[in-house]
Amino acid sequence: MANDTSARRRLNRMAKDRIESLRAQTRRQVALDLLDESGEVSSGAVDQRMSEVWSEPSPEALANAVAAKAAAGVEFMEAELGRLRDAAERAAERSAKIRERLADSERAEDNARRLVTEAESALDEARALAALAAEQGDAGAAPAGEPVAVAADTATANTED
């Protein structure tokens, strides 16, 4: 509030200065015009002509107009700033999701590599077992297609001496 009052006083002072400047500028121009018209100029003639052409604006009205424009500008800037903040938040969220998906992809890649390694180990083990089975063969059975001949013992019946 203190800042608002101080700013307001400054604004009023600036308005008065601006009106003073405009009045002085107008008075000079009136004097020049009178000189051109009649070849002579006096302060009375200038005052007369000023009363005809000059309408003193209100410093408060001028200050109010300037303050209104400034407030509108501030309001616009604040709205723009809010939109920029929202956009920044959305960008941050998207970035976080992308990082999360990247982490998931990296984990999936690690799992896939581990599964490939395990499958290769199982394959090596199966090959070793197959080689061992081929060496040992199947006890008691001939290879497929091979004939088997068995020798039958004679059933004997012997008498005692």
Next chain:
Amino acid sequence: MAWTASKVFRQFLADIVDNTTAIDLGSGSFKAALYNNTITPNQDVTAALSAYNAGSSQWLTANEVLEAGQWAAGGVALAGLSVNAGTAGVVFWDANDVVSGSAADLTNATGCLVYENVIATPVANQGVCYNYFGGPNSVVNGTFTIIWNALGIWRATL
């Protein structure tokens, strides 16, 4: 429960000698059926319990090693039968070796039952003897052959 030896059925010899059965070892009809090692053959059982697939006997098809078309249930017929009394003090019975089809799949055949498969007195399918192969034998998509011992299928030394 297992095979250990080859034996002639005691009751068969008795039935042959006392004419209880008309089994003719020189020209009859005989078969060799294969069995696994879950049975325990016994030469001293009755004629009924020596018969192929007789109820309560060891020689049931549940224990038989077979394959339809190769070594069918009931076994393969014996051919080339002979009763040999040409050696002093010895009588033995022999036949040709028995062969399966050429694409047999047989597992753990440990021995065979040799039985007569036509005459029904005193029992049908009466056992003559059983012969041990020495252990389980298997064949995959091949020929299975029983090679009878040179001393015969069964032999009596007097």
